[in-house]
Amino acid sequence: MxxxxxxxxxxxxxxxxxxxxxxxxxxxxxxxxxxxxxxxxxxxxxxxxxxxxxxxxxxxxxxxxxxxxxxxxxxxxxxxxxxxxxxxxxxxxxxxxxxxxxxxxxxxxxxxxxNYFGMKSVEEHSYPMKTLRESTLLRNHLIRTFERASRVENDKDLKKALMTIMIVGGGPTGVEEAGAISELVYKCMKKDYHNLNMNDVDIKLIEATDKLLPMMPEALRNNTVDVLRGKKVDVRLNTQVRDYDGEYITLKCGEKEEKIRTRTVIWAAGxxxxxxxxxxxxxxxxxxxxxxxxxxxxxxxxxxxxxxxxxxxxxxxxxxxxxxxxxxxxxxxxxxxxxxxxKGEEQETFVYKDLGSMATIGAGDAVMFKGVMKSKGLFAWIAWMAVHVLRLAGPLTNCTVIFKWVMNYFFGVRMARIVRD
Amino acid sequence: MxxxxxxxxxxxxxxxxxxxxxxxxxxxxxxxxxxxxxxxxxxxxxxxxxxxxxxxxxxxxxxxxxxxxxxxxxxxxxxxxxxxxxxxxxxxxxxxxxxxxxxxxxxxxxxxxxNYFGMKSVEEHSYPMKTLRESTLLRNHLIRTFERASRVENDKDLKKALMTIMIVGGGPTGVEEAGAISELVYKCMKKDYHNLNMNDVDIKLIEATDKLLPMMPEALRNNTVDVLRGKKVDVRLNTQVRDYDGEYITLKCGEKEEKIRTRTVIWAAGxxxxxxxxxxxxxxxxxxxxxxxxxxxxxxxxxxxxxxxxxxxxxxxxxxxxxxxxxxxxxxxxxxxxxxxxKGEEQETFVYKDLGSMATIGAGDAVMFKGVMKSKGLFAWIAWMAVHVLRLAGPLTNCTVIFKWVMNYFFGVRMARIVRD
Missing domain, CATH: 3.50.50.60 (FAD/NAD(P)-binding domain)
Structure with a gap:
């Protein structure tokens, strides 16, 4: 029944x-x-x-x-x-x-x-980020690879592979993840790991088309690339992922194929x-x-x-x-x-009203666009914070979230660097 | 090497x-x-x-x-x-x-x-709480059993077993867990589950000896029992756990053996x-x-x-x-x-100085004892909060923890009712 x-x-x-x-x-x-x-x-x-x-x-x-x-x-x-x-x-x-x-x-x-678009090898080895579990598994992984790198004594290649992080997908998720990882590494982990040289870190953002944040106007797109490069993120446009076996990722840019050794591929491409x-x-x-x-x-x-x-x-x-x-x-x-x-009445037609779009690039920096209105930098970031906090469920959570954002902004504090099992 | x-x-x-x-x-x-x-x-x-x-x-x-x-x-x-x-x-x-x-x-x-004291069946089926993973698995389980109970339509016995919670061990961990679960159920879950009758809930605290909190003086021990009973916790002293197969727990009190059907046994006994x-x-x-x-x-x-x-x-x-x-x-x-x-110097002798002991029984209620000094109720709870917050690592975490305690105290808010996978 x-x-x-x-x-x-x-x-x-x-x-x-x-x-x-x-x-x-x-x-x-x-x-x-x-x-x-x-x-x-x-x-x-x-x-x-x-x-x-x-x-x-x-x-x-x-x-x-x-x-x-x-x-x-x-x-x-x-x-x-x-x-x-x-x-x-x-x-x-x-x-x-x-x-x-x-x-x-x-x-x-x-x-x-x-959506891995049928690429089984990528599905098997990369880190997606659509669910809570996936995002904590990624958090675990990011910390674990740095812990492993700090235990490696002689193998420089392995150490480098452990400190190479690829984010695939130039939409808001990929851009936000790349900015946040850069700050995690250079503002926070840099102080954590006395025996690692942070010049060995390589963060790349891979995008198959010629644009990051395609919904944004050109000026904001270019600004996003500039800000990310300022955060030591190597932005690669017109670059496709062909394969990832867990050890080497194969990228294709025009006719050129490139293999890069990395332990971390984050998939935010579809x-x-x-x-x-x-x-x-x-x-x-x-x-x-x-x-x-x-x-x-x-x-x-x-x-x-x-x-x-x-x-x-x-x-x-x-x-x-x-x-x-x-x-x-x-x-x-x-x-x-x-x-x-x-009530036996007639159905209405749905008309979608575009409310614009926004993305953070890091603490204190965002881009925002609606109709002809566009904004970037600290103002856009504050607007982004306001919109997201208002949308968050529960007034109590809002308080702790704002508190953590402010702490992260001023002091680079990340309280949740926990590998949970 | x-x-x-x-x-x-x-x-x-x-x-x-x-x-x-x-x-x-x-x-x-x-x-x-x-x-x-x-x-x-x-x-x-x-x-x-x-x-x-x-x-x-x-x-x-x-x-x-x-x-x-x-x-x-x-x-x-x-x-x-x-x-x-x-x-x-x-x-x-x-x-x-x-x-x-x-x-x-x-x-x-x-x-x-x-320490399960060699009881394999208990080790296999009960919930310990010594690690972070164990405490989140217990959190998951407590919520899942109530979700299951709310899905049960006809089987009253099963519903009752899902809403029966046994905490074993009358030390600080068992006492604190029993008080916190009572408040979770009667202050928070009661509002969550429209189709469950909270009179079906049965929370028992099982202790093998004749005392809760054996390190405390008698007046505080008796007070602890009274407060827990006021929170609808059935405190069973002189009662031993003999077996738990995941469905029935066997208790022994004097010569009397009793079997109770329950899906939740929390082991804080050693x-x-x-x-x-x-x-x-x-x-x-x-x-x-x-x-x-x-x-x-x-x-x-x-x-x-x-x-x-x-x-x-x-x-x-x-x-x-x-x-x-x-x-x-x-x-x-x-x-x-x-x-x-x-430095080639002589070793010192360690002398332990007793700093006293304390335990919360619920939001706003605790017992505290040192030497001849004893205290209970709201004052002891505030002292307990102060001691624990000061001992917590990190000034930032302290802020969010105090905030959550205050919210829990005044509004019964429990923000983390999440079954994580």
Whole structure:
């Protein structure tokens, strides 16, 4: 027997407690429906700050917020800790690792996972950073390689390989990670390791196209490259990763191939939808995202909606960007449309409003762009801090996060340099 | 070739970066010696607050401090991340998971691990809490069992077993854990789980003797029992654990045996020295601690010292208590004696000065005892906070810890209710 809601009210099931899923649940909290949020984790993850966990700036629990904590006062919102594994749309059932759940309306908001574009060797040996676990494994790895380097006595090549760090992908994640690693190494680890020569460190940011932060105007893109180079990050544009066997990475720039020995390749070069989305049987795009109508309904499945990184929603001939605001905004229209459907009203059309984009390049430095407005440097960084702190769940976490950012900015302090097991 | 120090100065190797090891290294930092600290973790763990990580009050990195961060300004202190695996005292070599290290003087400060007193079934199924990993596994487990209970629809017995929590051991760790779990459940989880009846929760504290906190005077012991019972903790004295198969725990009280179904048994009933200590070949006591002279030298090994939970040091006919101050104080004498040995001077005798003992029973409540001075309630709790915050490494961590304690006290906030994978 599939699990049902207890009452007679319509049952909305939300798959995924990311930005889109939590937003939808919050909007449904005062409506006359029962809601079940399904997620394999018991927390909402603030993914934009994963890079700060991987570089020892923030604690894990500062960017992960218990899902139930959002809804302590909302009796109609239930949480079901399980992984969505499939669909039975004919019977209005979603399958999970802990049994079936029946729904009246379903919101697919399962988010994205890392896309290696079919490169198995890279998938096997590189460090992704889409989940909390991945970011702490990367933190462990960064510290462990320096500990290993400090134990190496005679093998200079190995020592160099241990201190060579490659970040692949010139989007916001790659840029932010590269800046944060540079500061971790040159401001903090430099003082930690008396017997290592930090001139042996080599941090490279690899980007296949000719641009970092492609959504930004040219002046800000160039500024980003300059700032990163000032932080001793070797920015390599027009350079593709061909292979990585755990010891050597193969890069291709034009006709030239290059092999570099490194123990650390961080993969921030692409995302795709969670594989479960494709099992619905609806049409998906190349990144596995389900094609949705202008109403956010999945094409051919009017009682199933998809938002955020699970959905391919076209506007102006392009899919929406894979960022939190796109998920938030789609959640708003989706909730309205579910309430319309319950009342037998007509569905609304979703129109995405671009809120601009921003990226930090390091403590005290960021770029920001919206429409014709652009900004960089300390002002943009303060704006970036404000936006992210306001979006973070929970006023208490905000305090400790601001405190740690200020400490990191003024003193280069990174409190979380912990190899956890 | 064993690893050596580079210079010609005497080389002091310290095994373990706990309270004793870090204290010894700090005292040696301005001396004319080279020091290598060996630890398998890259952090110093503040063990007295592990119970707060397991109950979602503090973050992991608030009680773990990078070892290298202590010694950024001390060129003569080196850290070697490895596990000590054995000794070759004839050649003055200590063996580690990453190769041999030669020493002139050795300090064994490897601390304690959990003692199950030979009960294999308990070891296999219960949750210890001596390491950071163990305390986060316990945190995960406590949350997961409540998530499971909330998914159970018909099986009342299973639901009850999932909500039954046994803490074994009436020392400070058991008392503090029991109080903190009670508050986690009744102040915080109660609001989280709309579909669970918290009257089904059963928290028991099991103690084999007739006393909680045996080091305290009778009035404070009785007060502790009263406070815990007020927090709905079922305190069972004179009760022994005989077996736990992961589903049923067998308790024995007098002649009466009782089986209780529970998914959570937390083992805080005993400690013993790390097993590597016994491989030295010196005389050890029943808890595996090496017998040391009045000078903290290991009997029969004059260039090897042992302190803290690695050492059996007798004073007034009893071994020292297994608490941080005992390790601190022994470290002081040990460092003096190593410097005496280098200079060819006579060894000093270690005299332990009892600084008293204290334990929290919950937010806002503690007991405290020294000599004839005793205190309880809010005042003792504030004193407990002050002592622990002052002992915590790092002024920055202190701020976030105080902040979280205050938030927990006033609002029952537990920010770290995260099941990490």
């Amino acid at each position: 599939p699990r049902k809601n207890q009452g007679t009210r319509p049952h909305v099931v939300i798959l995924g407690a990311g930005f889109g899923g939590i937003k939808a649940a919050k909007l449904l909290a005062d409506k006359d429906v029962d809601v079940t949020i399904v997620d394999k984790h018991n927390y909402h993850l603030f993914q934009p700050l994963l890079y700060q966990v991987s570089t020892s700036i923030l604690s894990e629990d500062e960017i992960s917020y218990p899902i139930r904590a959002f809804f302590q006062k909302n009796e109609n919102i239930d949480f079901f800790m399980a992984e969505a594994t499939g669909f039975d749309p004919a019977n209005k059932i979603v399958k999970t690792s802990h049994g079936d759940i029946s729904y009246d309306y379903l919101i697919i908001a399962t988010g994205a996972t890392t 995302v795709k939808a969670q594989p479960v989305v494709a099992t619905l049987g609806a049409e998906v795009d190349r990144a596995g995202r389900v094609i949705v109508e202008k109403t956010t309904q999945v094409k051919g499945f009017p009682d199933i909606y998809a938002i955020g990184d699970s959905a391919h929603f076209e506007q102006d001939g392009r899919p929406l960007p894979t960022i939190a605001p796109a998920a938030y905004e789609a959640a708003e229209t989706t909730v309205k449309n579910i309430m319309h459907a319950i | 064993p690893r050596k120090n580079q210079g010609t100065r005497p080389h002091v190797v310290i095994l373990g970066a706990g309270f004793g090891g870090i204290k010894a290294a700090k005292l040696l930092a301005d001396k004319d010696v080279d020091v290598t600290i060996v630890d398998k973790h890259n952090y110093h763990l503040f063990q007295p607050l592990l119970y707060q990580v397991s109950t979602s009050i503090l973050s992991e990195d608030e009680i773990s401090y990078p070892i290298r961060a202590f010694f950024q300004k001390n060129e003569n202190i080196d850290f070697f991340m490895a596990e000590a695996t054995g000794f070759d005292p004839a050649n003055k070599i200590v063996k580690t998971s990453h190769g041999d290290i030669s020493y002139d003087y050795l300090i064994i400060a490897t601390g304690a691990t959990t 400690v013993k020295a790390q097993p590597v200590v016994a491989t030295l070949g010196a005389e050890v006591d029943r808890a595996g601690r090496v017998i040391v002279e009045k000078t903290t030298q290991v009997k029969g090994f004059p260039d090897i010292y042992a302190i803290g939970d690695s050492a059996h040091f007798e004073q007034d006919g009893r071994p020292l208590p297994t608490i941080a101050p005992a390790a601190y104080e022994a470290a002081e004498t040990t460092v003096k004696n190593i410097m005496h040995a280098i």
